[in-house]
Amino acid sequence: MSKVLQDNSIYNKADLDGDGIVTDEELAQHERMIQIENNDRMEDQQRAMAWVSMLSCIIVVFILLTPYVSIDRMGSISGFLNTFLVAQTGIVVGFMGATAWSKRKS
Numbered sequence: 001m002s003k004v005l006q007d008n009s010i011y012n013k014a015d016l017d018g019d020g021i022v023t024d025e026e027l028a029q030h031e032r033m034i035q036i037e038n039n040d041r042m043e044d045q046q047r048a049m050a051w052v053s054m055l056s057c058i059i060v061v062f063i064l065l066t067p068y069v070s071i072d073r074m075g076s077i078s079g080f081l082n083t084f085l086v087a088q089t090g091i092v093v094g095f096m097g098a099t100a101w102s103k104r105k106s
Contacts, residue, residue, distance in 0.1 A: 013030060053089075056088055057089060061085075
């Protein structure tokens, strides 16, 4: 008994050789390709988060060094600024460390 997929089945994409039969190997390879694409999207999002974190730190420090922010105001928001900068830097360091570790691992 052979199984037949519907004409508009999402698993038709897994038929890599176009013979109309989706084998276990083709299905496994299709699932692996989907996993690789999902990992690539996740890495792109993590890279974007690291860039936003790094740029936000640079912009905040730049604004603090301009004459628009008085020393008195910096003193009153120093706790928030310390937490913000450490958190944003942690995101960047975590991304860079994970990237370096994954490249060394493979």
